[in-house]
Amino acid sequence: MTFVIYHNPDCGTSRNTLALLRSVGVEPRVVEYLKTPPSRAELADLIDRMGLAVRDAIRQKGTPYAALGLDDPALGDDALLDAMIAHPILINRPIVVGPPGVRLCRPSDIVFDLLPTGVTTALLKEEGVPFLVDAGIAGDDPGLVGALQSAGLPCDDLLAPGRTFFAYRTSAGDPVGFGGYEALGDNALLRSIVVLPAWRAQALGRNLVSLLQRRAFDAGARRAWVLTSSAAPFFEKIGFKPVARDDAPATVLATRQASSLCPADAALLARTIRF
Known part of the structure; x- marks a missing residue:
């Protein structure tokens, strides 16, 4: 199976998602998007394939979301995408691409949507609880x-x-x-x-x-x-x-x-x- 994860190693949810994939034998291509962000067209395509509105794909906590005035409901998708490209920390994470589609894996348990039914793992999350x-x-x-x-x-x-x-x-x-x-x-x-x-x-x-x-x-x-x-x-x-x-x-x-x-x-x- 070919997978890609848009990963932030400082994010516990992203780390949990990557660890789960590896625990079931999936070695994804890891894109540290803060270092190598997707292009504007790639980001727009990922959001569309996730079935999310652009605003729903923006991370608010720990980002300049409020300082940039992105909470203004009058801002359209183009302005929001421009902000995400200029400030990649605004891209919510982790985004995982797999054979069935693309998912924003928050919580990390959502990654099971991209795995075959019946896949199991004894791996625990970093906080010590099961997925x-x-x-x-x-x-x-x-x-x-x-x-x-x-x-x-x-x-x-x-x-x-x-x-x-x-x-x-x-x-x-x-x-x-x-x-x-x-x-x-x-x-x-x-x-x-x-x-x-x-x-x-x-x-x-x-x-x-x-x-x-x-x-x-x-x-x-x-x-x-x-x-x-x-x-x-x-x-x-x-x-x-x-x-x-x-x-x-x-x-x-x-x-x-x-x-x-x-x-x-x-x-x-x-x-x-x-x-």
């Missing part, structure tokens, strides 16, 4: 239903339209848990998130939610919401902020989770999805 692989499942999947019931989470609306669910396993093949979201235009209500007992207290919930947000992002969501009776501290640690129900979009409040299935005193939190 995760997700697979779409039906709302009535017995594993999902059983895990939600055991955790005391709602199951009544799993087959209603607009819900998307995933089963998660480690990159070595061990089942980890489940999660899903309801698509609400620019918003997504994350729900049915449960880590199996054997994997709790191992810092996997953060990675699971990150991967779930990425799937919602790829489906069009730009803001993630959660309702929880007991896990608000966890979600706040990973960037979610409490939101008063009066300030929430009507589409979120109209979901069965918000209107009837979750307790009236459940905390409502939200965050912008950004990678």
Whole structure:
């Protein structure tokens, strides 16, 4: 298999992605894009092949994004591309090119989208946790239903339209848990998130939610919401902020989770999805 990775060796996500590829026998061509950036045409082509808007391919954290005024929504693609070429640190990373296509591998687990189904590795991320692989499942999947019931989470609306669910396993093949979201235009209500007992207290919930947000992002969501009776501290640690129900979009409040299935005193939190 021929792969190319646009790599920043100072980025942990990029290092994890490169290490995972090598652990499954893939030796990609490594392009350190801060030293040898792609041409403007090459960058535009990569972004197009990833299915992203140009703005979605820009890295904001740790870059001159704000100083350059790139947060101005009036700026078009040409201006954004010019800025990325002039300041390659603005190119989000890592971008991986493989036989099936091109992906922005944030989180690094996304690289499995470019690998054959069933590839496994015992490699851990630098932070000591397994990579995760997700697979779409039906709302009535017995594993999902059983895990939600055991955790005391709602199951009544799993087959209603607009819900998307995933089963998660480690990159070595061990089942980890489940999660899903309801698509609400620019918003997504994350729900049915449960880590199996054997994997709790191992810092996997953060990675699971990150991967779930990425799937919602790829489906069009730009803001993630959660309702929880007991896990608000966890979600706040990973960037979610409490939101008063009066300030929430009507589409979120109209979901069965918000209107009837979750307790009236459940905390409502939200965050912008950004990678």
